[in-house]
Structure formats: structure tokens, C-alpha cells
Amino acid sequence: MTAPSAPAKAFLKTEQGDRIDCLFNPSELTISKSNTWNASEKKGGNAPELRFQGGQSGTLTLTLTLDTTDTGTDVTEHTNKLLDLLKVDPALAGSDRQRNKARPPWVEFHWGKLHSFKAIVERLQLKFTYFASDGMPLRAKADLSLKQWKDEAERPLQNPTSHTPTLHTVHRLAHGETLDRVAAKHYADSTRWRLIAEANRVVDPLTLEPGMLLVIPELPVRRRA
Structure with missing residues (x-):
């Protein structure tokens, strides 16, 4: 009789490739998405015809319980990692120190086969609910709101000369598969x-999770001189 496999642990993956593990998996997730429609004026009718304007960024909200009572360590070691996601990082792509231009990192939420869109931390609320006798916080509740960073269709899968999307397929990563094996399967060249x-x-090929969907871009066409 085989032992049951351990439940998958949820975690946040940052733009820099860092991993922030959730001490406890969330009990629920809320995903919301909306579109903007405008109504054109219509006289003498019951209702105007709506015209689509564009989509709004999706949001993912969840509540995390952070508890270190079993180890007796300061829970702020974990809450500070969440607070750092709201800090501006001048080392990120697109930053310009001379123009005082920078931004916080984007993050992704992962839980087993569930993978979120790239998102920024729009809101974080921390509530400390249990303390040691010396005042050290041991338990906290983190309400986290993630907002979609940009349209996933804007991935850099474009021909730089024509700016038209390249053809691509999608590959679901199997257990034990690595990027070189995937390349060998689709390109015959690992x-x-x-x-x-x-x-x-x-960022780190060793952190890929089974079940992740990978875009397989078309190989660039070699042109004769």
C-alpha cells in the first residue's frame, strides 16, 4: 500500500526568481475580471446598444495565515517578505535612475497545477493576532490583493522586423521533464x-512545476544572404 502524497504547498514567485512559501495553504481564492462597455445614445428605444471598449485587469485576492507558534520564532520574518513586494526595486527591467523611474516587482501565485497571471501587489493588510509574553508577534493574518500586471498576450513572441506574432504551440510539462527534453521533443535539438x-x-529552470503550460515558439527562419 503506497503512502498518500503530501499536499502541494502554495507559494509566490517573484520577478527576481525568489520563492515565498505560504506557511498554510489558503482556504479560498477569489478571482475577478471585468470589461468596460459604453452605451451609445439611442432615442425612442428601450435600451441602447453597448459597444465594447476594452478589458480591465484581473484581480486575485486571498487570505494567508502565518503562524510560527510551533517554532517560537518571530512571524515578521515572513510578513516582511510580503511587505517587500510593495517596495520599489531600481534593479528591475525598465528602471531608470536618472529619470527617477522604478517600480515594485511582479509576482505569480502557484499552487500545484494552479498558476496565476503575472501580477503586482495592489494591497496588503497585515493583522497580528497572537504574541509571545515578551511582545514578539507569533501569528498574523495577511489579506493579499494581486492585480494583473499586463495582458498575457503581450508576451515577447514577436518577429522584431515585422512585429507580428510568431506561430507557437503549448506544451504541458510532465513529471520529470526538463527544458532540454522539451526542446528535444519539439525541435529535435536539446x-x-x-x-x-x-x-x-x-528565471530558474529547476523551479518548474509539473502541469505548467509552456509556450513553444517557432524557430526563427534563417534567410540566405
């Missing part, structure tokens, strides 16, 4: 794994 990594913005 050394092409970096092309897949760049297309999917993979």
Missing part, C-alpha cells in the same frame, strides 16, 4: 532550451 526559457520568462 540545446534550444533557452529559446523556450526566454519565451516563458523562466
